[in-house]
Amino acid sequence: MSQPAHEDLVWSRVHPVTPAVKGWKVLVVLLFIVGQQVTSNVREAQDVVDSLGWMPLVGAILGITLIGFVYSYLAWRMTRYAVDAEAVYLQTGVLFRQQRSARLDRVQAIDVVQPVLARILGLAELKLEVAGGADSAVHLAFLKEDGAQRLRNELLARAAGVSFGTEENPEAPAAPENEVLAVTPGRLVGSLVRSGxxxxxxxxxxxxxxxxxxxxxxxxxxxxxxxxxxxxxxxxTRFAGEFNFRAAQSPDGIRLRHGLLESRAQTVPPGRVQAVELTQGPLWRRKDWWRVQINVAGYGVTDQATESVLLPVGDRDEALLALWLVLPDLGTEDARGLLDEALAGSGQERGFVTSPRRARWLDPWSFRRTGYALTERALLARTGRFVRRLVVVPHARTQSVGLNQGPLQRRLGLCSFALHSTPGPVTPTVPHLDREVAGVLLLEQAARARTARASAGPERWMLELRDQADAARAQAAREAGVPLEAVPRVAAHQEPSYQEPSRQEPIHQEPTGPAQQAPAHQGPARPEQVPPS
Amino acid sequence: MSEPSVAPGPFDPPGVPWQPVSPRLTTARLVSAALTLVVPLAAGVVLAVLTEVTWLWALPAAVLAVGVWVVVVVPRQVRALGYAERDDDLLVRRGVLFRSIVVVPYGRMQFVDVQAGPLDRKLGIAKVQLHTASPTSDAVIPGLPPEEASRLRDRLAARGEAQLAGL
Structure with missing residues (x-):
């Protein structure tokens, strides 16, 4: 970008131990290649060692490793980052210099990742996902662990528009969080034993x-x-990645923590989840376990799916709680009833529109279950009888919609409906709908996507929420005839339009297990630990 | 073959003024298909003539059959292509055997590409592609006259800007 030079920016370096941590990668890669060669041609390797002796080999490996360290050191020297109210700036590159700035109001998620070695040394990598496609994330590696946490809080606070740096709040406050879901190792192992x-x-x-x-x-x-x-x-990979999985709710987003060796703490701000999918394999059905995955722009393009997992395994209540975390209001009266139908039901109950009977020629197994339902805020796509699947896409997050029809479908008067979401594990489709139904759905869904978007919240959601919360508080104080201080502050949560309490219908009815402290009962409002003003 | 597509259906929403693409796209596609098919065809013929094995003629025959199929299908495919600008979204449809339609609200558009290869430029056509945040959106309109392509690009950009809202 041809921005003017930011002279007032305060540049800092990443932690000086970084080159020592990163330099080892060269050795690891080298040893891996050598190991592979040796195991595939043991005899040739023996010949080489016999003719040359050990010394040159060890010397070469040491030399390359040294080069790796020197390069890492130079890279560290050339890497610096800065943060201001608008963006994060990162300069990298030894030969080819690169400057990158990521606008904070475009941040899709902030992750704190700790690979094993960094974890031992108390270091962490901060990763800002922006929706710029593959390799658009800003990596700050490595920072001290608490420094990374502080920076994350600061970035989230700035992205949300929360003010700090004043006398009362010299540092960005860590948003209070509230653990909602946890997966025990036993259940994770059980789920993997029963996995596909x-x-x-x-x-x-x-x-x-x-x-x-x-x-x-x-x-x-x-x-x-x-x-x-x-x-x-x-x-x-799944076991190590999803080990000790915990999900927490906080005003600045959903916090996900997991990982056995490499630990990852993700923060996904409100409204950044583009689509949610709940799946249940055949062997999970007796336990009524579900896996919840999400599409977040920037995630899931490069990495394995571990970062797109909202809940590796959980019973129905937990899975619905996870869904509630990202979509607090489905926009329907009886959300639980609708979702129960969506998860396990089939047929035209509760507003579900399914494939017509003639679709049995193309989908004999699950044509009764395949279908969709609409609420004010989202589309629910239900598919699969062997592997049950439910995809929920908020209208406000629909990118575009389409229909597809093959020759057989055409003969039967059927059409497949597709919603296009950002890249990720979730691809929302409803196959084999009646063609007239699909045609109407196509245009209506496009219109819904547009109008929902027109009323969607601002990028700096927290400012708006705070204003709303303050106004509500002032009104409550006036009505009760008490001073303002007597009215407790409540946290602003999620998108502002989700605040209307009359509409709020917690999906969760009888929370059990780790979901006991779930805020589902009282809706999204709960006390926030903000210093009194 | 008669097309049942004239009957109003999901691919022909009521009140949508479809714009066809330029028939020059047929030429462009046939030329590029011919260029790709001529090499295996020649190779097959040469091989069959040189080796004098009769069944080797099956190879060029197969290539020829593909060529005939292309000649039959491509004009129909090009005729089936269409787009429509509505007040709030763009519709693109295509396909004869496998049909598809996509609706992209202007507000979801991230950027617009206009592309034209050497052959396209010679024939005076260009391709406009709309990108949303989803790679599956796939709203491609090939075979537009260059002036129509730039008009569409500017119009889309203007409308997208007017209705744009984050991700």
């Missing part, structure tokens, strides 16, 4: 054993080892 990859793995093993017995040789099993390793790696 596990089923696939077990099927493969059984198939192999049968073939091995039939063929009378064990070589089949050896041949399939890579497949087994792949399944194992997948399960391990």
């Amino acid at each position: 990859s596990m089923i696939a793995g077990v099927v493969v093993v059984i198939g192999l054993v049968v073939t091995a017995v039939a063929a009378g040789s064990a070589s089949v099993i050896v041949g399939a080892l890579p497949v087994m390793l792949g399944v194992g790696a997948m399960l391990w």
Whole structure:
């Protein structure tokens, strides 16, 4: 960008230990490559060692590692960042200098990531996601752990428009948070044992054993080892990534914390979740477990899906609570009833529009379940009987809508409806609708998306919320005839339009387990620990 | 073949004035298809002639069949392409066998691309592509005359700006 030089910016460097932490990567990569070569050609490697001796090899590895460290040091020297009221600025690059500024009102999520080594050393990486497609995030690596937390609070406070730096609030306040969901290791393991990859793995093993017995040789099993390793790696990735998963609610967004080795603390500000999906595999049904994934612009483009997980596993109440966290108001009277129908039901109950009967030729298994329902604020797409799926997309987050029709569908007078969301694990579609129904839905949904967007909240949501909260407080004080101070402050929560208490219908009715302290009973309002003004 | 698409259906919403794209797009697509098919065709013929194996003629025959199919299908595909600017959104439809329609509200538009390759420029057509925050939106209008392409681009940009709202 051709912005004027920011002379008044205060530049700082990332932590000086950074090159030591990052330099090791070179050695790890090198050892990995060498290891791979050696294991694939043991004999050749032996020949090389015999002819050259160990010294040159070790020397080469040491030399390259040293270069890695020197480069990391130079990179550290050239990296600096600054923050002002509008944006975060980052300068990087040894040979090719790069300056990047990320506008705070465009921040989609802020993550504090700690890889193992950084975690041991008490360091953390701060990652700002902006919706600029792949590799648009701003990485500040590494900072001291508490420094990263402070910076995160500051950025969130600035993004929200909360004022600080005054005498009362010299530092950006950490927004109070309230843990709402937690996944125990036992349940995580249980969920993985019953997961799709596990089923696939077990099927493969059984198939192999049968073939091995039939063929009378064990070589089949050896041949399939890579497949087994792949399944194992997948399960391990999920276990390590989702270990100790906790979700908390706070005025500046949803906080997600998880990770066994690499720990990740995500903050997704209100209104940044573009779509939510609840899934239930066949073996999860008896326990009524669900997995909740979200689309957040900037997430899920590069990384594995771990950052797009809102709840790795939870019973129905927990899953609906997770949904409530990101969409507090579905815009319907009986949200719980509608969602129960959406999760497990089939047929045309509760306003669901399903595939017509003639769709059985294309979808014999689940045509009765495939369908959608509309509320004032969101579209619910229900699919799948074997793997149950529910996708919820707020009208205000719909990017565009479309219809598709293949030749068979055309013969049957059917159409598939698609909502286009930002990149991520959730792709909202409703296959095989009646073509007239789909045609009407297409235009209506486009109109809904537009009008919902017109009334959606401002980017600096907190300012607006605070004004609203203050006005409500003043009015309550007037009505009760007490001084303003006697009325407790309530936290502004989520999007301003979600505040109307008469409409607020907590999805959650009988919270159990870790959801006990869920704020669902009293709706979104709850005391905020703000110093009295 | 008769098209049942004249009957009002989901791909023909009432009151939508569809704009066709330039028929020169047919030429452009046929030329590029011919360019890609001529090499395997020639190679197949040469191979069959040189080796004198009769069944090897199946190869160029297959390529030729593809070519005939392309000649039949492409004009219909181009005729099926259409777009409509409504007050608040843009509609794009396409496809003969596999049909699709997409509705993009102007406020969701992130940016507009106008592209024209060498062949397109020779023929006087350009491609306009609307990008939203979703990669699946896929609102592409190929085969527009350049002046119509720039008019559409400016109009879309203006309307997008008027209705723009974050993500």
